[in-house]
Amino acid sequence: MLAAVLVMLVLALMLGLVLGYSAIRFKVEGDPLVGKIDAILPQTQCGQCGYPGCKPYATAIANGEADINQCPPGGEAGMRALADLLGVEPRPMNEEHGVSKPKSVAVIDENVCIGCTLCIQACPVDAILGAAKHMHTVIASECTGCELCVAPCPVDCIVMVPLQESVANWKWRYPVHTIKQVA
Amino acid sequence: MSTPPYVLGNTPVGTIMFKVLLALVPGIVAYVWAFGSGILITLALASVTALVSEAIMLKLRRRPIKPSLSDNSALVTAWLLALALPPLAPWWLVVVGTLIAMVVAKQLYGGLGYNPFNPAMVGYAALLISFPVIMTQWPTPLEIAQIKLSFADQLAYIFNRVLPDAVQLDAISTATPLDYLKTELRLEHTMADIHQAPVFGVFGAKGGEIVITAYLLGGLYLMQQRIISWHIPVALLGGLAAIAGVFHLIDPQHYDSALFHLFNGAAMLGAFFIATDPVSGPTTPKGKLIFAASIGMLTWVIRTWGGYPDGVAFAVLLMNLCVPLIDAHTQPRVFGHDKS
Amino acid sequence: MISRLLKLNGGVHPPEHKLESTSRGIAAVPLAQTLVLPLRQHVGNLPKILVQPGEHVLKGQQLAEAVGSISAAVHAPTSGVIVSIEDQLIPHPSGLPDVSITLKADGEDRWMERKPVDWRNTERLQLVAGLRESGIVGMGGAAFPTQIKLRPGGGSGIKTLIINGAECEPYITCDDVLMRERADEIVKGIVIANYILAPERIIVGIEDNKPEAVQAMREACAKSDVRMDVIVVPTLYPSGDARRLAAILTGIEVPSDKRSSDAGLQVFNVATMMALYRYLELGETVVSRIVTVTGNVARPGNFEVPLGTPMGTLLEAAGGTLPNTNELIMGGPMMGFSLPSNDVPVIKATNCIIAGAPLLFPAPPPALACIRCARCAEACPVSLQPQELYWFAKSQNLEKAREYNLFDCIECGCCSYVCPSNIPLVQYYRFAKSEIIAQDKAKEAANLARERNEFRLSRIEREKQERAAKHAQRAAGAKAENAGDTSDADEAKKVAIAAAMERAKAQKEEAPPKNTDNISETAQAEIAAIDARRAEQKNAEQEN
Known part of the structure; x- marks a missing residue:
């Protein structure tokens, strides 16, 4: 009886030590x-x-x-x-x-823009260029399509244009076996 | 618009399976000669059960029935199971075994291509565990049989378990050499004495050695037709022969020869027809060698030290378990890559 | 020298169907009225357009110039007038339109002034730099700008120059007839490449199903001062793939993450060599190529076709399509793709056009489940495990697919060709590849956005601090001023106000746009263009 209890105790102690050691030894740094x-x-x-x-x-x-x-x-x-x-x-x-939409980019109607810079201040990634009382423009490649610039515009000259599929960004489709039509 | 390649040069699955069936025909003919025409009844029973059960399962799973039934894979499973069962096994045993193979081992896992275990061997193993007595009752080879049952007698025995008057079960059944060897060795009889028993043939089992030679011929046909590669048969038979040979060399009194092991039990059928099932086997050449050599050695271990007279089914199932591991560790070197 | 050839792993032997188109010599095609020249005819950057609609151009004149290092120029295939510059259907598997120059032929077919280059007396680097204007790309179908591959590699250099005349894909015979009829021109091109790259050895690799081409090339090579060996390789698809051919001929496997030149090898197609000769010795830019027209047409053969010629014109030259033709395939039956229309133009990568019919290319039976038979792995020339890649691509387990070397796949189609279950394996790999590429691009864009957002946040923070500091400074300054002489202070204030007004005036005039520092050249150009447009508009308004 005593021997059994002792064995269990020693076992528990040893396992505890192993666990404690590995907690220190294999600690994950920081909070990634x-x-x-x-x-x-x-x-x-x-x-x-x-x-x-x-x-x-x-x-x-x-x-x-x-x-x-x-x-x-x-x-x-x-x-x-x-x-x-x-x-x-x-x-x-x-x-x-909100609902998921196809990726779009903002486009500024250059003839309507009054150069108020409100959209520039709204853009979270500095993708709109321009100065006060000068027409603004969007760097399409850096626009994330967040739409944050649309609402502040006092003359509603910003529209979101969905990205079109082109030869450059075209992707192969998941294969579906189409049965060929027999002429 | 269609997609490239616009030309195909393949051997369709149905053709592959058909050639496997074709390669089994010499073995079946020899089987009829050696053990009687009862095997044809078993084959027919298994085939019908397999096709019907597969059709029902496909219907229940809402899958197209025709392409799956016409790929002949159900027949291959049915035939392999039928050939592994003792001839004259009762009809329900054949049906239950086939149902386990087709429904549990194949369709419940997703049908052809998705089953991790060889369906025929799952059916066989389930029967062996559940009905060990019937599963080890082999009929006496016709060459040495006192009484030869007619086709009608065999039919009656399979379906009703009735024998003609004055025929006892003992008179038509006998232990297989593998079984006999195991019992006699336990009784400490000498190897030479054991080999005097009438069930032993020239180099394998009496009658059985002809069937096994026919399987070998069928297997060589499959290799010639490039239906199977050489890796699995060679490694399986090589593995079995190697381990049997080594132990036979060390202690010929207790361990029988490599030839004995090759031409007894299901080794040959397993090497060319069962272990070569692509679905439940590895895909890399090196993996195939490891897989099959392990089956060969495991077969010998189970035969020699295990509780069952033959070990091919369990060896195959055990190695089926290891297939993902084997595949993952035997990836061949890709062109332009270092050996990794 | 007898060299042992390496045996290619895998590969298949599809029916060749080459005899149909080799019985006739290279024929000319009547000049089409309208030629369409897509800017995207090569791998790499889109070239910059140099012409405007309405402009008259001469044959061989540069219409668009190479941009950046990997790019190629586009030239006028005949003399005529530029009609438009707009999106047109191009031969591309997507079936989508892309920016193209449309040229209306004036029928004179008048060359610009051709200026042959005295290449023997030109410095090599200069020679290669000049090739940017040649428009030469890999003519085997890959269309990689040739000048990149001809850059003399400094000390490491090219040891073996391989000329690819293998042409392993069924139906295609354009290189075969080119070698038969114009072996001399090819060899002259090889001599130039030899001058530029100075390799230790030159090998011309040709498959053994082209004995006439082998004969012609051997005779032409024998006449040359430069030593080059014609080596016959066994016919096996895809031996003509550059890396596979290099391995067969030299035993060297180019590491998958390196270029051929890193392994001391360079591989060029025979037609590329001829283009090199024509550009440097005749001063002719790339304005035409040899195209095989075969399949379900009345008179299959090979044609010298001005680039931009509509496929329809080309098919007519081959006697027109036969009844039952249901599609047009560009390239061979293993790696080609279906064309969206008969009107798409011939481009530099067009080596073959096959008119398809149900009898020639029957629709594949429905795909069945994979039975893991590994016939695909046996056929794979890259020693991949196509069945594994298929599982990963099918379940969209893209990371795993990449891990199993998906990007080493050359999309040769051998796996699909042998698959007993008729699974369109290559389609799965193409899908997985383009999906991974798109995801990587999205990831890159997300990283850029994160960076820019963080930069913006830190800038706002910095500006806030700066403003606070200025406030504090001004407050401190005001206190000090109040303590000093008032008249002096007034004087100083006046000067300060005047200066501030001056500054404001100047600022108003210049109005430097905000956050325009640190932006790319293209964005700068965009701004400039917009400013110009605005000025124009202002002028117009004033005139009104």
Whole structure:
């Protein structure tokens, strides 16, 4: 009886030591979770999630304050990637935060723009160029399609234009076997 | 618009499976000669059960029925199981075995291409575990049989378990050499004495050695037709022969020769027809060698030290389990890459 | 010298169908009225257009110039007038339109002044730099700008120069007839390449199903001062793939993450060599190419076709399509693709046009489940495991597909060709590849956006601090001034106000746009263009 108890005790002690040692030896440095979440987010910086940008949303998710289904630009795929990373169940997208749309870029109607700079101040990635009382323009390659510039414009000269499929960005489709028509 | 390549030069799945069936025909003919025509009844039973059960399962799974039935894969499974069962096995045994193979081992896993285990061997193993007595009742080879049952007698025995008057079960059944060897060795009889028993043939089992030689011929036909590659048969038979040979050299009194092991039981059928099932086997050449050599050696281990007279089915199933691991570790070197 | 040839792993032997188009010599095609020249005829950057609609151009004149290092120029294939510069259907698997120059032929077919180059007395680097204006790209179908591959590699250099006359794909015979009829021109091109690259050895690799071409090339090579060996390789698809051919001929496997030149090899197509000769010795830019027209046409053969010629004109030259023709394939039956229309133009990569018919290319039977038979792995010339890649691509497990070397796949189609289950394997790989590329691009864009957002946030923060500091300074300054002499202070204030007004005036005139520092050249150009447009508009308004 005593021997059994002693064996158990020694075993428990030894296992405890091993666990304690490995906790120190294999410690994960820092808190990379926010960074990992941020890496999945599309960096549109649109704020549709209810946070001022992707990083704040990532922080909120990491802190358990926000759900993973609040990012429309990331869409279903982004939500799934987050669920995978965090080890939680995927859930339907929360439509309160908007619906997923095809990627668009902002285009400024140059003839209407009055050069008020409001859109420049709104752009989260400095993708709009221009000066006061001078017409502004959007750098298409750097526009994330966040739509934040659309609302501030006093003359409604900014429209979101969906990206067209072209030879340059065209992708091969998932194969579907089409039955050839016999003439 | 169609997609490249616009030309195909393939051997369709249905043709591949048909050639496998064709390659089994010499073995079946020899089987009829050696053990009687009862095997034809078993084959027919298994075939019908396999086709019907597969059709029902496909219907339940809402999959197209015609392409899957016409690929001949159900028949291959049925025939292999039928050939592995003892001839004159009761009809329900054949049906149950085939159902386990087709429904559980194949369709429930997703049908052809998705089953991790060889369906025929799953059916066989399930029967062997559940009905060990019937599964080891082999009929006496016709060459040495006192009584020869007519086709009608065999039919009646398979379906009703009734024998003609004055015929006892013992008179028509006998232990296989593998079984006999195991029992006699346990009784500490000498190897030379054991080999005097009438069930032993010239180099394998009496009657059985002809069937096994016919399987070998059928297997060589498959290799010549490039239906199977040389890797699995050679490695399986090589592995079996190597381990059997080494132990035979060390202690010939207790371990029988490589030739004995090659021409007894399901080794030959397994090497050319069972282990070569592509779905449940590895895909890399090196993987095939490891897989098959392991089956060969495991077969010998189970035969020699295990509880069952033959070990091919269990060896195949055990190695089926290892296939993903084998594949992952035997990836060939890609062009322009260092050996990694 | 007898060299042992390396045996290629895998490969297939599809029916060749080459005899149909080799019975006739290279024929001319009647000049089409309208020629369409897509800017995207090569791998790399889109060239910059140098002409405007309405402009008259001469044959061989440069219409668009190479931009950046990997790019190629586009030239006028005949003399005529530029009609338009707009999106047109081009021969591309997407079936999408792309920016093209449309040229209306004037029928004179008048060359510009051709200036042959005295290449023997030109410095090599200078020679290669000049090739940017030649428009020469790999004529085997890959269309990689040739001047990049001809850059003399300094000390490391090219040891073996390989000339690819393998032409392994069924139906295609344009290189075969070119070697038969114009071996001398090819050899002259090789001599130039030899001068530029100074290799230790030159090998011409030709498959053994082209004995006439081998004979012609051997005779032409024998006449040359430069030593080059014609080596016959066994016919096996895809031996003509550059890396595969190099391995067969030299035994050297180019590492998958390196270029051929890193392994001391360089591979050129025979037609590319002829183009090199024509540019440097005759002063002719790339304005035409040899195209095989075969399949379901009345008179299959090879044609010398001005670039931009509509496929329809080309088919007519081959006697027109036969009944039942249901599609046009550009390239061979293994790697080609279906064309969206008969009107798309011939481009530099057009080596073959096959009129397809149900009898020639029957529709594949429905795909069945993969049975893991690994016939695809046996056929794969890259030693990949196509069945694994198929599983990963099918389940969109893209990372795993990449890990299993998806990007080493050359899309040769051998796996699909042998698949007993008729699975369109290559389509799955193409899908997975383009999906991965798109994801990588999206990732890159996201990283850029993150960086720019962080920069903006830090800038806003910095500006805030700067403003706060200025406020504090001004407050401190005001205090000090109040303590001093008032008249002096008034004087100083006046000067300060005047200076500030001056500054404001200057500022108003210049109005430097905000956040224009640190932007790319293209964006700068964009701004300049917009400013110009605005000035124009202002002028117009004033005139009104």
